[in-house]
Amino acid sequence: MTQELTIYHLKDFEGLRKAGRLAAEVLDYITPFVKPGVSTGELDDKMDAFIIEHGGRTACRGYHGYPKCTCISPNHVICHGIPSYDKILEKGDIINIDVTVIVNGWYGDTSRMYYVGKPSIKAKRLVETTYATMMAGINAVKPGGFLGDVGAIMEEVAMAEGFTTVHDYCGHGIGRVFHGAPNVLNYGKRGTGVKLVPGMVFTVEPMVNTGSKDTITLADGWTTVTRDRGLSAQFEHTLGVTEDGIEIFTLSPKGYTFPPYKDK
Ligand code: MF3
Ligand code: CO
Ligand code: CO
Secondary structure (H helix, E strand, C coil): CCCCCCCCCHHHHHHHHHHHHHHHHHHHHHHHHCCCCCEHHHHHHHHHHHHHHCCCEECCCCHHHCCCCCEEEECCEEECCCCCCCCECCCCCEEEEEEEEEECCEEEEEEEEEECCCCCHHHHHHHHHHHHHHHHHHHCCCCCCEHHHHHHHHHHHHHHCCCEECCCCCEEECCCCCCEEEEECCCCCCCCCCECCCCCEEEECCEEECCCCCEEECCCCCCEEECCCCCEEECEEEEEECCCCEEECCCCCCCCCCCCCCCC
């Protein structure tokens, strides 16, 4: 399928800012509710209500038949975990919550990791490395640069810790659509791929595994897990390329980066 790579006007960034901010506020809002004993279905309902109260709607429910407001992916789930009242969080779990909202026709897409109780040393190292991977990718985005630069540095940061990046899923163009060109791969070769210019808008969303990078999608058609059942983590921001750098639309208003999240 050929997708168009839309170059937005810098004045369009106002709409993206609003959508990105709401998506980030949802992740801030849900933070104190992520605790042992809560179900991922309950967390999803809370986020759904918050989004509606704040003038947005989820981009996920109904997207290719997806049934819920957000994706919640615990432990060995790489992405697209479907929230459920039967999935009760336990001490030691690590989970990704991925929120995509639509505000006035503009999309904002962001995800963070959360600790349920105290994580294992390896889980903590995975989560911190995944955040560093995303930030290294984002820091490689600049006008005149290449998407290959972004993928290359992300795979290097993850591999330096003995981890792998997922190759089967990637970041994506976003704006007035949910998923458009370009694909933002979690691997690559410097100086290759799409050349970055002001007005491009896309996500950077590396998935990092402790074991093999291989993925399997379960029979529900969504839940994607590590083939070896090792742990997986992910962070995601939506950003735009500007004349002299980038603007991240999904920064946390509370200043949250990676867990544990503490108010300043
Ligand atoms: N938010 C995911 C992404 O980062 C996509 C979720 S699609 C859904 O691109 F249908 F599963 F919600
Ligand atoms: Co995304
Ligand atoms: Co997302």
